[in-house]
Amino acid sequence: MKRYRAFTAFILIVGALVALGYGLFGPQKATAALLSGLTLASLYFLLGAGLSLIFGLMDVLNFAHGVLFMVGAYVGYTVFGNPRLILNTAPLFLALAVGIIAGSRLAPLIPNRRFIPYLLALAGVGVTLWGIRGFPLRPLVAFEPTTAGGAIPTALAQEPLSRMLLRLGQLALAGLLLGPVAARWGREDRRAAPWRSLALGVGLTLLAVLLLLGRDPLERFLLGLSVDVRFFLALVAGAATGAALGALIETTLIRPFYGRPITQIVLTLGLMFAGAELVKFIWGKEGRPPMAVPSLFAQSCRSPNLLAWLTERCSSIDVLGRAFPTYRLFIIAVGLLILVGVALLLKYSRLGMIVRAGVQDSAMVEALGINVRRVFMAVFALGSALAALGGVVAAPFVGVYPEMGSIFQLQAFIAVVIGGMGSYTGTAVGALVLGLARALGDTLVTTGIALPGMAQALRASPAVARASTVLMMAVVLLVRPAGIFGRKE
Amino acid sequence: MEKTGFPLWLRRHWPGLVILTLMSLFPFLAGLAMGDPAAVPPEIQGVGRVLALAETGRAKFWQGMVIQMFILAVFAMSYDLLLGYTGVISFGHAMFFGTGGYVVGLLVKHAGWSAGAAVGVLLLVALLQSLMVGALSLRVKGVYLAMVTLAFAEFFYILAEATDFRQYTGADDGLHGIYPPPFLSPTDHRTRFYFLALVFFLTMYLAARRLVNSPTGRVMVAIRENEARAAMLGYNTFVYKLVALVAAGVMAALAGALNAFFNLGVTPSVLSVATTIDVLAMTIVGGAGTLTGPVLGAAIVHLLGYWLNRLFGQTWVLLFGVTFILIVVFLPYGIVGTVQARSWRWRAVWRERWRRIKEGRKFPLPS
Amino acid sequence: MAALLEVQDIHTFIGQFHILQGVSLEVPEGSITALLGRNGAGKTTTLKSILGLTPPREGKVIFLGEEIGGRRAYEIAAMGIGYVPEYRAIFTGLTVEENLRIAERRKGDLKRKADFIFTLFPDLKRLYRLPGGQLSGGQQQMLAIARALVPDNRLLLIDEPSEGLAPILIQELMGAIRRLSAEVTVLLVDQNFQMTSRLADRYFMIEDGRTVRSGAMADLLNEPDVIRRYLGAVI
């Protein structure tokens, strides 16, 4: 009954938006606007889905979600266009991780005195700083390969292998110092079996050394790959980074503070701020132009219809006589795919069942003998991966820039407020409504509103359209504070 | 013998009085210690020399630092009315601070109003703004409210940065040339501005103390402790939260206005998340739920920012973010909160010991 | 006979409130033990403390001869304790089947126990595909108990199963609990003294978070004063 009403409301709102579009701009422009709206909706959904799932399950509102979106975009962009940066930095992270894994095994050897963890942490941070001192980050970031498969510039800006290996050692040592602290920090769970962490440690070490020793051939290999493969790698790397960061955030900043919701969200807010600064620190304050698109969307021509596009691979397609970029269709497709995929996961997998149950009552799930914290971590990682994936997908559309995290996060917030926090359907609905409204708003403010009695049409920048969505949120709060599909407390 | 009247008052308030005296003497002490004697003509002697020295060299700079601290302290106290006293987590407090700056800025610079009139209008604007934001965002609770308030703040931030209004707001360059009346100019008469800020700070501190010690304030604390119970006792919790939000909003707006006058301008960054992080940090460092906490926190955070900036240059913002996270993790109750908790524990322990001694352990105590 | 579960003088805090101030009890294997007390005496909190949902700060909880205090709730539950919370906290968004399946600890638990569960609660078979939220109060209670029977539990903690049920349903429920107690030990909390007194062999009485009496149920029935004083109930 209630659901039925929510659906009616949803259909009415979307219908009204579509009708408004057609009434204002006529079919041609309106269709283009609505397609753009779907594109935006798809991105808002990728971001909002994680926010909403995480909130529903563990009552944590992750203000750093936009940062994950942005980091995904940056990592994807870098994997795609500047593997040299990854090949030189990833081993350092891996070395630190190996050190921490080994160090956490040594935790029982450390005498149980209060000040010792602090001392170790301080030493660990010190050694880390020592290990990354003088690392040629700037030139590595600035390095932009010209074209795919083109000549490789000389090994300029890279440090000699010996120096890098020394750094690996230093960071592994830092990890060893930090490991016991980390182990204490995450004392909640029993530790993995020893052979597991041994295997993990050895594997990561091998990976780090291989990446480093093979950095030149690997770079040549990666840049020699086709755009499509590199794009795919970017998607995978972005999502994987998102998942890893999500798991890290959950274990370090969220898990120790269950039962203290204020601390949790204040921490994620801090992370939102520090994360954006970190991105600026690594990649610079300036953004980058949109990433290159896969070959399917790359030929500069306009296909008359979808079928023709699949053979011609044009960058745009004819929609009622107007060109519409085909890559945006890809964004829409990714959004739909994830929407359906996650819905199936929620409906049919055991994890999904636990999540649905946990959204209602996570203590009861735990009382059934299920380690609900592990599920929390999995969902946090999944949500973060979706956000990061959204970032990579967005990179060829909007480029990458340090403000993209907070900008997209704001819209995702508004989408989940409209749809109803904690509801998966609601998030999809909210994203759709907001995407359409945004696209119409953008069209409206850029073509101008001709008010009677005014000489000039009223025009505004897209920033104003972006801000006006907050007003939409205000209206929803007035009418239905829990959102269209929200549960009442 | 019972002390009454003035001696009692003195006994109770002496720490505050000492601090107040120190604060009033600060410009002159700073002038004597750090002023630039070369900048003051030798024929000026005596009291005049002290006054003049205060306007020179590092004395002037450090007065500026303290002025900024007063302003931030008021801002942080206003935030604590929400976070610490009412338990309302708003992530949009920057919007009030920024509004204060922009409203007086627009009125003084573009409408040519006097500073006093502008502040008068600001009071009204801030009242309306906080009423509206409160009426909307207080319809939801907890983390949800944090999100909604953040969205509202972003709304104003985006507008301040939007190129559409560049001729008024200066867009991302900010609005510059917000001058207070010449006799209070922070550049020419820093000491006078210092006392203006001091008086402002004291007034706001007393007002906030009045509020939190009033019956309304006690209901606010009850809401923080358990909103459902407060509602069950018959209090309209929405109204009390709205009162807290309006009081906090107006206080923050006034602080924002003074900030604009002191810096002779505002930039959109006063409306950004960074400002909210600042005020959160100050409140948490000092200790939420106390009034002295945010004041202490404002001083510490401001100094910390200054030192980080001097030591690390550009990177300091990143380091500040990291420091913020560490503070929340390791000092969740802040300095004042932690000290209070410790001293309560110590006092309890000593009271217990004293009781045992007095009673000669007549009753066996549970071990 | 060694007790299956032993609780020794536990103290539990919720926030700053000292809710349990010394609860002790013993549940022998193969029995139904009742935990009695007025509203707010701390019965629910005791059950939650045993399960680790509100971990006790002091005292011992011993299950199967092992001290389990300080372990996480899921570990304790996985040792073989089933919990049927008050207000029949089934998952309303999950179907009856899913409500049962989620309780599986090993693959095939549900298949193995299905017959047992459906002979106890034949209704559930008919409602198998329905969302839990659409079940009636009585059916939800059956489901909550059935859910605790899916894995191989040694002990069931059942909290206020009769609350809000019609008398006829209470009869049915009593029958079910009696029958399942042949398979699994039960610690039962219920305000309905008629019911508990007929089901349980032994009782523990708590008041203001302390155990104040214990003994055989048959003896308690001979002391109407005590019953009136501690439970406000008349028989």
Ligand SMILES: Nc1ncnc2c1ncn2[C@@H]1O[C@H](COP(=O)(O)OP(=O)(O)OP(=O)(O)O)[C@@H](O)[C@H]1O
């Ligand atoms: N979250 C809480 N915060 C504060 N006090 C609580 C909380 N939960 C329970 N209490 C208090 O703990 C005491 C015991 O509660 P408990 O639910 O264990 O009682 P009970 O014996 O199960 O009562 P009932 O028969 O009503 O279910 C009560 O006085 C209750 O007010």
Ligand SMILES: [Mg+2]
């Ligand atoms: Mg109870």
